[in-house]
Every structure is written in C-alpha cells, then in structure tokens.
Amino acid sequence: MGNCCGTKISSDAISRNASGSRRRRSGSRRKGTGLSSRVSSSVAAVTPRSEGEILRCANVRSFAFNELKTATRNFRPDSVLGEGGFGSVFKGWVDENTFLPSRPGTGMVIAVKKLNQDGFQGHREWLAEVNYLGQLSHPNLVKLVGYCLQDEQRLLVYEFMPRGSLENHLFRRGSHFQPLSWNLRMKVALGAAKGLAFLHSDKAKVIYRDFKTSNVLLDSNYNAKLSDFGLAKDGPTGDKSHVSTRVMGTYGYAAPEYLATGHLSAKSDVYSFGVVMVEMLSGRRALDKNRPAGEHNLVEWARPYLSSRRRIFRILDARLAGQYSLAGAHKAAALALQCLSADAKNRPTMHQVVAALEQLQETTTTSHHHRSPQSRMLLGGRGFNASGRSSAGAGARPRRLSASPLPA
Numbered sequence: 001m002g003n004c005c006g007t008k009i010s011s012d013a014i015s016r017n018a019s020g021s022r023r024r025r026s027g028s029r030r031k032g033t034g035l036s037s038r039v040s041s042s043v044a045a046v047t048p049r050s051e052g053e054i055l056r057c058a059n060v061r062s063f064a065f066n067e068l069k070t071a072t073r074n075f076r077p078d079s080v081l082g083e084g085g086f087g088s089v090f091k092g093w094v095d096e097n098t099f100l101p102s103r104p105g106t107g108m109v110i111a112v113k114k115l116n117q118d119g120f121q122g123h124r125e126w127l128a129e130v131n132y133l134g135q136l137s138h139p140n141l142v143k144l145v146g147y148c149l150q151d152e153q154r155l156l157v158y159e160f161m162p163r164g165s166l167e168n169h170l171f172r173r174g175s176h177f178q179p180l181s182w183n184l185r186m187k188v189a190l191g192a193a194k195g196l197a198f199l200h201s202d203k204a205k206v207i208y209r210d211f212k213t214s215n216v217l218l219d220s221n222y223n224a225k226l227s228d229f230g231l232a233k234d235g236p237t238g239d240k241s242h243v244s245t246r247v248m249g250t251y252g253y254a255a256p257e258y259l260a261t262g263h264l265s266a267k268s269d270v271y272s273f274g275v276v277m278v279e280m281l282s283g284r285r286a287l288d289k290n291r292p293a294g295e296h297n298l299v300e301w302a303r304p305y306l307s308s309r310r311r312i313f314r315i316l317d318a319r320l321a322g323q324y325s326l327a328g329a330h331k332a333a334a335l336a337l338q339c340l341s342a343d344a345k346n347r348p349t350m351h352q353v354v355a356a357l358e359q360l361q362e363t364t365t366t367s368h369h370h371r372s373p374q375s376r377m378l379l380g381g382r383g384f385n386a387s388g389r390s391s392a393g394a395g396a397r398p399r400r401l402s403a404s405p406l407p408a
Ligand SMILES: Nc1ncnc2c1ncn2[C@@H]1O[C@H](COP(=O)(O)OP(=O)(O)OP(=O)(O)O)[C@@H](O)[C@H]1O
Pocket: 081, 082, 083, 084, 085, 086, 087, 088, 089, 111, 113, 142, 158, 159, 160, 161, 162, 164, 165, 167, 168, 214, 215, 217, 227, 228
C-alpha cells in the first residue's frame, strides 16, 4: 500500500479526528517477537513505519479505554458479538457526533474488539489493522471508527454489522440464523469479491491473506464487508509476482503454493475466495473432521463434483434446492473451480471474478428457477441434507496456521 498521510485511498472519507493526545509509542511494551507465530508474521506489513507515524496517518479516532468501557457497559458478557483469536467483540453505543459513550439504544452502534491480554495474536496485528483499515475505504470493507491504545490495552472500534459474519449464516443453526438463500449467497459473494478486487487494485495493492467466512461481515441488507486486516500485506512491487513471507492464515483456506513456498500473491487470495465459494455452495466448512472419511477437506472432496454437470447436485447445499437455475449453479461451480486452480496463473483475477459474478446475478434475475430432477431428489431427502449434517453442520471452528520457518 503505497500511500500514507493525506492521500486516503478511495472516496469514502472518515473525517474524524485522529487526536494525538492519547497516542503514545509502545515499543517498549511490545510483547516481543517470540510470542506467537501469528504475531511475528505480520511484521513486514508494519515495519517500514513507526507506530506513531502509522497512527498519525490513520484517519480514525483515538478512544480512551474508559470511553469504550462505558460504551460497552463495562464489556458486559451479554453484549458479546463474537469471539476470535484476537479477543472478544462487544456491542456498544456512542454519540454519532462526539463519539462519546451514549445510552444503550441511542446514537451510533459500534463493535469493539478487545485484545486478550494473555492469548494475544497481538499488538502487531492490531497495528496492521489500524494501519490498513484506517487508510483504506471502500463500500465492501468494514469501517474502522477508531482504536484504543492505552497502557496494555489494545482495542479496535468498528461500525456495527447487524447481520454478523457469513460464517454464522452458513454454519450456525438456530432461529437467529436462517440459511441464506441462493440469491443472497451470490450477493454476498459479489460484495466480498468487490472488496478483494479493490484491495488488489493498483490504488491499494494489498494482499488480504485471511479471506474466510468469519471475516466477511454483513450489513442489514446483506452487503458484504471484509474485516480483519491483521494479516494484510503490501503486494509485490515492480514486476515481481509475489512477496516471500511466513505462512500465516487459516487452515483450509491457504493456497497450495503459498503453503509450500511462502510465496504470497494476490492469487493466494483468489484461491481462498474459491474455498469460500465452495463453502457457500455446499453449506459445509472448509475443514470438518466430523464428516465421514474422505470428506474432511471440502475442496478435495468437492473438486470432481464441481466440474461435473451431472453430479454437481451432490455437493450443493440441500437447503438451496429449488432456488437456483441449472445454468447458474454450473457457472458458480465453474468459477469456484477456476479460483481453485493448482497453478496460480490459471486462477482469474478478482476483477474477473467480480465480472463473472455480476453476469451470474443478471442470469439469476432473468432466468426461470426450476427444480431439476436432482434437486427434487435432494428435496426428497436423498444425498446430503441439512439434518444429516454433523453437529448441526457446525463442525470445529477453523484453526490458525502457525508459521513455517520461512523468513518474515
Ligand atoms: N463489526 C462487527 N459487527 C458485528 N459483529 C462483528 C463485528 N466484528 C466482528 N464481529 C463478530 O465477532 C466475531 C469475532 O470476530 P473476530 O474477527 O475477532 O474473529 P474471527 O474472525 O471469528 O476469528 P479469527 O480471530 O480467527 O479471525 C465475528 O465472527 C463476528 O461474528
């Protein structure tokens, strides 16, 4: 990402103060490099700039810890929106003009991510998030409202995304999370693809490196926005095709060449996008040890079916039966398969993916949705179906990749 202070990327300015009053350097308090493999991985994303510099550049507000404590009603357990490797995410309220804490239910809703002080993925990811998200702005990236850096406390403040993560919609069961329809899945795929395409564009030149369903958040209209830039990395410069880095990310989503060599490119994100496409088509997790043998790894299992016009129904989420056209299903599967090409050169760019998904949406809105004999069969309970899912389809949450001994 070539820009810093002043030239905020894109148009959607967050013109809030970046008050320096509480800003301080925390290098001495950094928890060092030996903490966790994930922490050390993102060094390269932030090393060129000092922390003070980064925070001055970021177009976001600096919050006092007490402000966020009040805004979340003392980080009340019943306001937890979710938990990740970084810590818990809480719902809170602030005044939309002053950004001071407001009464619950009034003002602007925020999501406050609070770093675990013991189980850190750490300061460096926190910093990378402020650095990238503070400067990048796009309708398909979640807005970073601000941050808190006070003593040992590290927090991030985002716009609240009322429909939570794509992960919850695909894999959680319960009255709160209805299965997403085919059209909504395609809408979410397009929104997320646009977010990645923007990151890969010449304007931003960023590799996201952590594309997965829990990092795709949904607003009230199911517009998808990418969150979590802790692993994001500047893309290669000049005529280089990749950057060399430690292998970080999440099991099940990382591209094979990146896993094997540490060569990270925009095409690594395209591969991860392909994995998420297959998760959306199938309603199954990228990795699920609760599945029968041979089905643990979604991509390996689904690959032969994705390319088969006859057998594609074997992998399509039974809860989608009757909602898609045959042509639409085949196109979506073919696109996913292309993103999953073993040779990165054969994967499309994210711009091409966006174009293909836009075309798919047009087909979807104009074509007649009929039930194929196969989908009728699935409706009748053959093949895999929702009730047959392991532990309500939840499976284990994805696990983080730990660093390989490749250089940072
Ligand atoms: N801005 C937000 N608005 C609403 N809910 C959010 C927001 N940010 C995060 N969440 C919820 O909190 C959960 C935890 O998010 P977090 O990014 O900390 O972890 P994760 O992405 O699930 O896992 P990991 O740490 O491996 O990336 C998300 O899955 C989502 O449900």
